[in-house]
Amino acid sequence: MSRVLVPVEVLAGKTVAPGLMTLLGTVDVTVLGYHVLPEQTPPDQARHQYEERATAALEDLSEEFRAAGGAADHRLVFTHDREQTVTRIADEITANAFAISGMTGDVDTILVSLSGDVAVDRITAFVTELIGDREIAVTLLLASGAEAAVDDRLETAATQLREAGIDTNTSTAAGSPFDSLMDAAPTHDAIVIGEAAPSLRSLVFGDEAERVAASSVGPVLVVRREEEKAEATDSEQ
Helix, strand or coil: CCEEEEEECHHHCCCCCHHHHHHHHHCEEEEEEEEECCCCCCHHHHHHHHHHHHHHHHHHHHHHHHHCCCEEEEEEEEECCHHHHHHHHHHHCCCCEEEECCCCCCCCEEEEECCCCCCHHHHHHHHHHHHCCCCCEEEEEEECCCHHHHHHHHHHHHHHHHHCCCCEEEEEECCCHHHHHHHHHHHCCEEEEECECCEHHHHHHCHHHHHHHHCCCCCEEEECCCCCCCCCCCEEC
């Protein structure tokens, strides 16, 4: 079964929308509670000060995920580098995807981007497992100037999803893959993208994260292309 990592800035009072919890009810979930420390603060000192409160919040979130129908556990990390932490923990638990939480109710429609150099088969397999036998419609989006490649890529993925019983439409767009994604996002409840389009790093940690938030889109699930090893520099449980 696929595993999804859900990073949550737990001590800042961040939470996860009920709609995302329900959507992830068909996969395993690891809730990553993290707290970014000032450079001069030792992780052990922060753990001593905040561990009990943070752990209680994570246990509550994990229980909410389980109540929504899925299997969930949690990890707690105090770190100086959020990006490195998310990547490292995802590798340790062999996560298939990351979830960027957004506000949403029930998820009835999902926008799936196949733009850029992404692993289409991995995305298709993940979406199939994520939806299961639920009545959730999918729109496959590809922004590309090569029409022949567009037709082949979209229709192959669409055929696979339809054979799995998923209501699937296709859409093409010209111009920037990110801008095309944002143009289509408001009419969908959640988004699935590959790690390379746009990159996970820029989406989660860079300027594009602010553009996503400003567009008021729902949750974004980023399907990983491959694991990347990162050095352990955090204090965690």
